[in-house]
Amino acid sequence: MSHQSQLEIINQEIDSIDSAIELLEQDKYVLIQKRNALLDAMQKNFIREGQAQETYNYNEENFPWSSDLREKAKSHFQIETFRHLQLPILNAAMDKQRDLFVVLPTGAGKSLCYQLPALLDDGFTLVVSPLVSLIKDQVYQLHEQGVPAVYITASTTKEEVKSVYQGMLSNQNSFKLLYVTPEKVSKSKMFMAKLNQSYDAGFLSRIVTLFPNTKIMALTATCPWSVMKDVMRILNMKQPQVNNGTLVYSAPLHRPNLVYKVVQRPDSAEETIRHITNWINDNYPKESGIIYCLSKKDAEVVAQSIIKESRGKIMCGTYHAYMDDEDKELIHQKWRKNQLHVIVATIAFGMGINHLKTRFIIHHCMSKSMEGYYQESGRAGRDGNKAECIIYYRGTDVYEMIKYAEDYKTCRKILFENYFALDSNQNEGLVNEITPDEVCGNCDNCNRVPEDVCTEDIADVAETIIRLCLLLKKVNERVTMTKLVQMLQNRGLGPLKSVVERNDEIMIPIDKKYNEHNIERMLNQLMIRGYLTEEYHATPYSTIT
Template sequence: MIDAAYKALKNYFGYDQFRTGQDQIISRLLDGLDTVGIMPTGGGKSLCYQIPALLFPGITLVISPLISLMKDQVDALGNAGIQATYINSSLSFSEGRERLTGAARGEYKLVYIAPERLEVPDFVHTLERMNVSLVAIDEAHCISQWGHDFRPSYRSIPAMIDRFVRKPAVVALTATATPNVTEDIRHLLGISPEGVVVTGFARDNLNFQVIRGQNADVFLLDYLKENRDQPGIIYAATRKEVDRLYERLSRNGLAVGRYHAGLSGQERASSQERFLYDDLTVLVATNAFGMGINKSNVRFVIHYNMPRNIEAYYQEAGRAGRDGEKSDCILLFSPQDIRLQKFFIDQSEMDESLIKAEYQKLDQMIGYCHTETCLQTYILRYFGEQEFENCGHCGNCLDTREKSDVTVDAQKVMSCVKRLRERYGKTMVAKVLSGAEDQKVLQFQLNRLPTYGIMKDRTQKNISEFIDFLTAEQFLVQQGGAYPTLALSERAVPVLKGEAKVYKKGRVRAERIVVDDALFEVLKTVRKALAQKEFVPPYIIFSDQSMREMSARLPATDHDFLMIKGVGQQKLEKYGQAFMEAIAAYEAEHSEPKEPV
């Protein structure tokens, strides 16, 4: 049956070869063997059940956590000529019942449902009567309480599978599972150890970077202006921060939207749809946005705040470059992020063992923000891949910035913190060092300290940013709650004694991700027009990767067009003429005029 799988891959999806791990997972499923697949975001997990779904006689039931993913996947499958539907809370009762009846009659090859549906007895009874050949569990880490996004409704899946008279094959897929979580998934679903297929977590097209001790707002605005025409996501830890960034970026003329749970459902849906349809370039969001978002041409993901753990970070960052094109994953680290994430953990209702595990994960996330080794290697080791060479393209691997000796300034700041008995925060320290004649400075007689005014040649803002640098580099630590005070860390002691030096690298400068050629921009316009006509997101028509290949290879015949990655027979018939005409017109307009004979 594997030959039939390759034929389906080409005819429906326009690819000649499976990606690493896809053929192995598909072969197992075609043999009726239950499988756990651990593949990176953008690694092609969906094809692992969509191809078998086309070859199996019955229905493939896909359990997916988010409504947005279901609609996205069903739209893409319909565009490729495959019958699929979804049943979730976005439908009326009669619509849901009608689709369920259609599924029972075998009108669809794939049916997407939310895990919460499995807690409704009548729904499960209806499923039992269907001819289900395959159960696909997407975002399978949600079944494990040790996963970063545990959902209790996922625990209903094993019982549902057991109720089928003729047991279907089962595949559980995720991009972010540590060895412990993988083992938990396997155990809960009763899948044998040899049924686990791990393709590796590396995403070679992603350029990871951590920026610390630098003004985050300035860098963010510079980066977005440099990449104004590239779609991207900015994650912030709180609704308040999302709103602030949204207002700031809007004032600077950027096509930006926002998404968080405090907004109305209508505004969230509008922001998401406008982003998917390329009407918005940037979306600022909390982690409420993104799981299951299938937009393939996200060129950057910027974390304005540090996430709680590496699983969450890698899943969110992995939403960049799903089409395999070069993309940026940037984390703007601030020491305040640590306090915020500790607050979130302490406010949770987890039991003590889970809280302890969350703190351990947070420590590893903090380690990522401070490591000077290869960032991708750090992430891969976290997920259990020990043998891996440096990537050669992350921010640390490419860092050639010169270091300057800032030991004397560091000693001045540390000395001031010590003179203030570690009882004041950053603002007051900066005021004392700059010699500010502030009411509180005078009231508390801090102007009598030996460190008063010893950095008066610098502005308070400049001193505050330098304090941020020292805190980010772990020479200073923040203590306390809502109004944190500054204290010296163990790293500061040898600096104050003159036994160690402090070096500061130059600023990281924002750079452009990709430079698109003029023909690619023309093809984007064609794609957008077709997408608007069919009411689907542009990337469903063709990915950026497919259009860059068209721009390079200039297909002029049906045969040439079929050779482009992502072009199957269905898409050739639907869109081939429009794109080839646009390419021919562009060539005619830009060809060199022939000299007279």
């Protein structure tokens, strides 16, 4: 046999082995996926069922620190009754035997879970948060409550940083909590050097995985299972089902004291301001609230307009990213002291803001996303008492929120729960408990009588809309929603007028009983149901939908 023949045989055998390896790799991948799914199921089952019994003892108040915990809660935070899950989390944190992963919804009392143990610990607690507004708000509150706390952010002066570094190495316990941003932990060699020194001296009580013997508490408001798993891996936290694994505490997503409502935004800006002003005066005069706007200009205009419309009865301040830190702090303090009743803000005034007596959140314009709306509305009612969350809605608002606003029948609680459950990775659900088969009984949809909702068959109009869009696509004509509404009312057709008039199947104008708002809602329904889609066209100045 020639060398060439032998080479061909060997190559064929190699190819055969490669094919076999490829098949085995495919089989291995399938088995790994099955194994991971089984491990995930075991983890979920353990957290939901097995761990409950294991952590039962942490509900007791017979620990060496129990009386001190109660005393500090009352003297510094004026708290006599702990909220759901706070006591077992506090006990587990004080016990320092295991890491903690805490999933409590906005307003459920996550901050106390690490602030209170810090008062009883030697040294100081390190709090890492990406939210500068949260950091400054919490330090301000802690100072009011007689708790020594400091922070280091990008705006902290060199003198202030030096003072904090000295405090880290002091054995006089000059502060009990140190707040920093993740960038400070990851990029500042000086900070990490001081942290190492303080750790060696025994004065540190919380830090991430650079210090393997230190226990970690991770806290968030909502969390898919996959995110929890990733965070545990990144922070080197033990899986819950292993010996001395991470303790996981989670509370339901729904907060029953918040009442959610959607209000149709009036046609003019003046009418909208009048409606908001009258609603505040009728329902929450002299009480605290937040009005969210999309831009700095909107916030300033709305604030001045409400002051004018209310003749000074509703005092407003603005809060946005373009303000300097001193002005932000001044506005924030006046609001907390009720010298200002309402803060009119952009989303710069966001997560972590904790004014317990915030009685209402109003969205002058639609929030950018369901996640954003859940967090922003969660500023309300943090004292546990009733608070209202109002969205002023118009059909041209952000598409993702349209489904929420256009639904006049489904309980708002269920809309939130279904959204977060489906939005989590691969529909795997949330760590938070949800009950999508139970209505809240408080929102506008739960309290709406059936007679308030009427349905109408718009098949003929819908067909006209779709035929018009097909024609526009055929002639390569792009239109915004506003332009399309005008066309359907036989306005703004321009050169296309003759083309449309020659098409007998396009019945324009549509019935005059439909106003602009009605047509916008029809277009939204056609998009929600998949008959129409949006395209985004970027220009040097803006993005056109």
